[in-house]
Amino acid sequence: MSAVAVQIPPTLALPSRLDAMGGARTWLDAHARIAGFDPVASSELQLALTEALSNVIRHSYRSADNETILLSVLVDADTLTLTVRDFGDKFYRATLRSVDLGSPQVGGYGVYFIEALMDEVEWDTSVEQGNLLRMVRLRASGPRG
C-alpha cells in the first residue's frame, strides 16, 4: 500500500468569530511542524496568530461575526511567512502605547507578543480596504523570551 501525502492548504478563510481561532491554530501548527519547527516554536507562532486574529475580530471588525479573514502561509528555505488579511477598519500601529513590562497589566499585550515572537512584522494599511498583516519567522531562530 502506498502512503498518501496529506496536503495542508496554504490559505484559509475564516469567519470573524473568536471560536474560529482554534481551527486556525491547528492549521498553522500543521504547517509549522512540516516545516520543522519544534512544538515550542510552533506554539509561539500560534500565539502570534491568535493575537492577530483577536485584534482583527474585536477591533477591525468590531466583533461583527459575519466578516471574513484570509490567512496564508508560505514556507521557504529560510522563513515561514504568515499573512492575515481583513477588510475592516484600518489599524495604525503607531497609535498604540508601548507595554510597560515593569508592572503587570490587565491587557494590551497582544501586539507586544506578535512583535516579540516574530522576526519581521508589517501592518500594511495601503491596501484598498482593511489591513494586511505580514509576519515572518526565521526557521533558524531559536525560542524567544
Next chain:
Amino acid sequence: MDLSTARVRGIVVLAVVGEIDAANVAHLRSCLDDLLVKGEHNFVIDLTDVSFMDSSGLATLVQLFKRVRIGQGDVRLCGMQPKVKRVFELIRLDRVFDTFAGQGEAVASFPLLSEPQP
C-alpha cells in the same frame, strides 16, 4: 476549556484543562468572579493540562492577582508546560507569580490558614 475546583487547607485549587483564549476566557473569568464573591482570596491555579494560553488568559490571571492582593490574598501557579511558561516569561509575569511543579507544593507554600466555621 474545563474547570474544576477544590478547597484544600482553606485554599481554592482551580484546575484548568484545555486551551485558554479570547473565545473561552469568559468562562474562566466568571468562575473566578464567583469565587471572589464568595470571599475566597487564596488561589492555586493548576495549569498542568493547559496546552495554550493567549494574552486574554494572562490578563485574567493578572486581574485575579490584583484583586486578591487587596484582601491580602495570593495567587500561585503550578504545573506550567514549557510553552505556557514561555508566555509568562515573555512579559515577565514569571517575576510576579510564584510558580510550583505541582498542586501539593503550591498549596504547602501558603501559611496555614484556619478553615471557616460551618
